[in-house]
Amino acid sequence: METTAAHDIKKHVRLYISVFIALLALTVVTVAISYLHLDITAAIFVALTVAIIKGSLVASYFMHLISEKKIIFVTLILTVLFFVVLMALPLFSHSDQVTSSNVP
């Protein structure tokens, strides 16, 4: 039992190192792309895409989400839901602005 666990961990360690190298590589990629000075929409799209990949790698492997119990996912799904609402607030404010036409 002990030896199996230790063996599994050794396999994990190799995976952690691969993830680490991927994270460093993606950092170089995102900085390199920023020097191209793309227009703002493209730049934000690229920056967020790379950040989401990097964040998912950290959460999946370093935080062991890839093999986590259901209760943790339930907690996180709820968090994501609230987070999306939070991010949508600026959109709501855009669609309901005070302008000269709707001020009594």
Place this chain on the structure above:
Amino acid sequence: MEIPYTVTARADTGVNNAKLGVWLFLASEVMLFGALFTSYILLRTTAPEWPKGYEILNVPLATLNTAVLITSSITMVMAWASLMMKNFSKYKIYMGLTIILGLAFLVIKALEYGPKFSHGLYPSTNTFFAIYFTLTGLHGLHVIGGMIINSYFWGPGSKMWSTDPQRFTNRIEVAGLYWHFVDIVWIFLFPTIYLV
């Protein structure tokens, strides 16, 4: 009285209490940073003009800090893995490295803040700097918090390894969850503040 479920998993949740507790705390942290992030979006999209981060901020220093923080994440996970392999001396080395890398992050951050202050750039200067200092400053406070926790587990807290090794290993795992979360926050702050 013993704190329940520090080692064994609860039957109904399937995890030990410390792990669920820390994940719930991280959920609240997502909302804290999320609120500031949504404020950033609102302020930036409604501003008549907004400077490009890379024109004002020190991208090379921030890139170096990204590498430092990512490296501290791998040393943190290696600290936990060392305990899983029953190697306490390796744990001490990796946890020590994690703390030193946290300190390096703060020193580099200070090198970044210093010239800003000496050029008269403060949170009160404009909305850009208000957002920049609030988000990176709050993140820096989280790094300091993590270093305090990690230092305790490196020093006096590590005595638990000889009395209750499994519980200690679980503590390092959940301390790691927090530390990796702080890394993820930076992974999002760095491109959205410095690179666009």
